Each structure stands twice: as structure tokens, then as C-alpha cells.
């Protein structure tokens with residue numbers, strides 16, 4: 001599983017960071033950074049982040 005973020009639409013509002021902090025974090029410049037190949041056990045949390053992103057910027061790719 002890979003996590004893909006559409007950087008053209010992500011607005012760094014950190015909703016995903018709050019939901020899955022082990023995968024998404026904001027760097028010192030408040031830009032989002034992503035662990036692109038997280039453990040499979042995180043899939044349910046990541047699916048919630050996909051649904052919760054207001055910009056629909058997150059995709060999970062197998």
C-alpha cells in the first residue's frame with residue numbers, strides 16, 4: 001500500500017495529521033510530509049483520513 005497525496009490541492013490543514021500522526025506530519029514550514037509506504041495495519045486509520053480530507057487529496061494505492 002502506498003499513500004499518495006495530490007499536492008496541487010492539499011491545503012495543509014492537518015486534518016490527516018490529527019487522524020494518523022504516524023503517517024502524516026507538518027514540517028517546520030507547515031508543509032505536509034507523508035510516510036509513503038506505511039504498515040498495512042494502519043489501513044483503517046488511513047481510509048478514515050481519505051474520507052475526512054476536505055480536499056479529497058489522499059489516495060491509497062495497492
Ligand code: SF4
Pocket residue numbers: 005009010011012013014015016017024032052053054055056057058
Ligand atoms: S487532510 Fe487533506 S488537505 Fe488536509 S493536510 Fe491532509 S491531505 Fe492536505
